[in-house]
Amino acid sequence: xxxxxxxxxxxxxxxxxxxxxxxxxxxxxxxxxxxxxxxxxxxxxxxxxxxxxxxxxxxxxxxxxxxxxxxxxxxxxxxxxxxxxxxxxxxxxxxxxxxxxxxxxxxxxxxxxxxxxxxxxxxxxxxxxxxxxxxxxx
Amino acid sequence: xxxxxxxxxxxxxxxxxxxxxxxxxxxxxxxxxxxxxxxxxxxxxxxxxxxxxxxxxxxxxxxxxxxxxxxxxxxxxxxxxxxxxxxxxxxxxxx
Numbered sequence: 241x242x243x244x245x246x247x248x249x250x251x252x253x254x255x256x257x258x259x260x261x262x263x264x265x266x267x268x269x270x271x272x273x274x275x276x277x278x279x280x281x282x283x284x285x286x287x288x289x290x291x292x293x294x295x296x297x298x299x300x301x302x303x304x305x306x307x308x309x310x311x312x313x314x315x316x317x318x319x320x321x322x323x324x325x326x327x328x329x330x331x332x333x334x335x336x337x338x339x340x341x342x343x344x345x346x347x348x349x350x351x352x353x354x355x356x357x358x359x360x361x362x363x364x365x366x367x368x369x370x371x372x373x374x375x376x377x378x
Numbered sequence: 379x380x381x382x383x384x385x386x387x388x389x390x391x392x393x394x395x396x397x398x399x400x401x402x403x404x405x406x407x408x409x410x411x412x413x414x415x416x417x418x419x420x421x422x423x424x425x426x427x428x429x430x431x432x433x434x435x436x437x438x439x440x441x442x443x444x445x446x447x448x449x450x451x452x453x454x455x456x457x458x459x460x461x462x463x464x465x466x467x468x469x470x471x472x473x
Binding site: 247248250251254258360363367370371374378 | 439442453
């Protein structure tokens with residue numbers, strides 16, 4: 241049913257933004273991580289959103305998805321002098337901490353929350369429109 | 379006079395066959411729509427089960443499917459009400 245396509249579009253947006261939230265949460269959780277399975281300091285991660293095109297028409301939007309999660313290696317790392325730390329540079333005594341800025345992450349968190357809320361509002365509006373359409377027969 | 383008498387049953391027959399074809403088509407459409415409503419209910423139930431079992435972790439997916447199932451059912455009920463209304467209208471008709 242075509243009317244439910246708006247529901248599916250909203251669902252895709254909610255899923256994508258939940259993944260964004262997970263990424264932000266992961267960044268904030270690893271704000272002090274100096275060891276990763278890949279080796280070295282944790283790099284902050286960012287999501288890349290991608291539009292989904294409708295399979296039938298090819299030009300109508302059918303929602304959004306996260307195409308990939310990229311590692312941010314451009315933002316400078318945080319260096320703290322602590323020679324006792326096992327991951328400190330033996331020569332300088334500096335520890336390389338992740339390039340996660342808590343303030344930036346909080347702002348992203350708010351943006352993700354607002355985007356999620358906006359999509360929930362869209363869903364409620366679509367639902368209300370459908371319910372109103374059903375009233376036509378009364 | 380007799381010739382017109384013969385031609386009349388022919389037209390009635392034609393009309394009858396057309397009407398049965400239409401009724402069958404409507405019945406089929408109605409059954410299909412009900413199947414779709416049923417499918418949505420089952421789908422919603424399945425996703426709810428999966429969510430409770432921890433297989434699906436998107437709560438909005440569960441709720442959206444539940445809403446879809448609810449709204450489809452409401453649409454089906456509205457259509458049913460209309461059909462019953464039409465039936466009652468006909469049964470009240472004076473002969």
